[in-house]
Amino acid sequence: MTLSTGLQNYLDDLALTHESELSLDFVSALQNKHIAKYSFNSLAVVLGEDLPLDTENLSHKIVSQGLGGYCFEHNKLTYELLSSLGYDVQLKLARVLYNQEKKAPRTHRVSLVKLKGETYLVDTGFGAYGPSLPLSLELDKEQSIGGETYRIISLSEQKQLDTLEYDVQIFKGGEFFTLYRFDLADYSDADCQLSHFFSHKYPEAGFVNNLVVSLKNDEVIIALKNHELLTRFTDETGQRTELTEQVNSADALHNILTESFGLALDQVITTHLFERFLVPKLGH
Template sequence: MSLPLSLQRYISDLGLAIPVPLDMSFVESLQATHIARYSFNSLAVVMGEDISLNLEDISQKIVKRGLGGYCFEHNKLTFELLKALGYDVKLVMARVLKNQEQEVPRTHRFTLLNHEGRQYLVDTGFGGDCPITPLLLQPDVLQKSGNDVYRIVAKPEGEYDLQILKQGDYYTMYRFDLAVYTDADCLAGNFYSHRYPMAGFVNNLMVGLKDASRTIFLMNHELMERQQGNLKKQVLSSPNDLYQVLTNTFGLDIEWVIAEHLFDRFLANNLALLNKEDQSEAVL
């Protein structure tokens, strides 16, 4: 089978071979390996770069340059590979709820895969809460993926909620339906996500990697690592701390001056607030 260079680069970099015949084992390996290798992050967004949804541009950025990205990039790459290989896939758009009933646009994309009469959610772009294996589209069934447990809840009007178990309770990640969506819908969601002044990606530095044993996620000044049920948190208190985490922990090839710039924009104010809170508690 002849694949475009962008997809050849992708499947080769992950160390995977074209499956014959098509099976779910390949999809499972693709999803888990992708999420463990390519970071989910908002770096390009907070640096004011344009986020291209051209497949070759995405492959260059994520695979060749190792810069990671967010859902519209990660899941496009995964979707196009599965489609090119002959899998029955469908683009799905979702509303990110963050465990709240709120009116928000559809700013997340993932893949719905139909294989041997069953439908699966395949998502390679939802950060620290992203499942590392496909989830069966079957409501009210607990599904373990790595160290996390998920369930899908059927809602009125043909919608579904994807939830993850956190601290003994279920947290709603996003809501979706099975309507027909196209790349045009992704263009609108992508523009909102990286250009709208109040969008979460515009206002927060986020970087994450995840595999079967560990989830590590940076949100502004706080680095969180979850492993075997244990959660460790570390406050990054200097530009050098941030640079070391971005380059060594997440493997991003960035210059020190970029880390310094990001520290001043996204960490310094939070650290100042933390110091004020500590001083207030000390006085009390």
């Protein structure tokens, strides 16, 4: 099976090889390595850059340049690789809720992979609280991944997989916290283009108005939102611990973006980002 140049670069960059047999091990390694290497961020959005969603441009931006991106970029690249390798993968859209009952637009893209009679949710583009391994689409099953506990619940009393909507939840602060809600409707790239346009062009969209960057592996999560830097890790007792600090200078922001997140950014850009997104929050 011959992959496009961009998809082959993606596979090679994660040091993955794919055998002829489709396997959950490969899908798991792909998701885990992707999330650990490529940052989730709104940088291109807040800098007003073009965000094409074709595979070659996505591979160049995320893989070759190491600039990361957000869900419509990360999950599109993952979807296209899995599809090209012969996996039964379906595109789904979700409403980001963050534990609020609201009529949120479908601004999050995920994938469902069907493998050997089972269905898995694969998401390489949700950021700090997203799962770093596939979630089995088994209702109410608590699933431990990278020090976190997740579950998928149905909003229907029927408790069947053909019901309308499902919540993806993480155990946080002593209770389950809803991250996003998805359904099993048939979606296409055309639907994604609409949601993608809203997410990076609508004046009131979250990514347009916030500097967001995160990176996570099985040991630690680092997440920046404007002036606050969160570090979440498992301590010596096995408990999840969160530390939050303020980013108080352009130099500090530059060091975090370049060293902690590995983003190749000029000082003038980080100074602009500091003045635009951090200064108003800090009250300077």
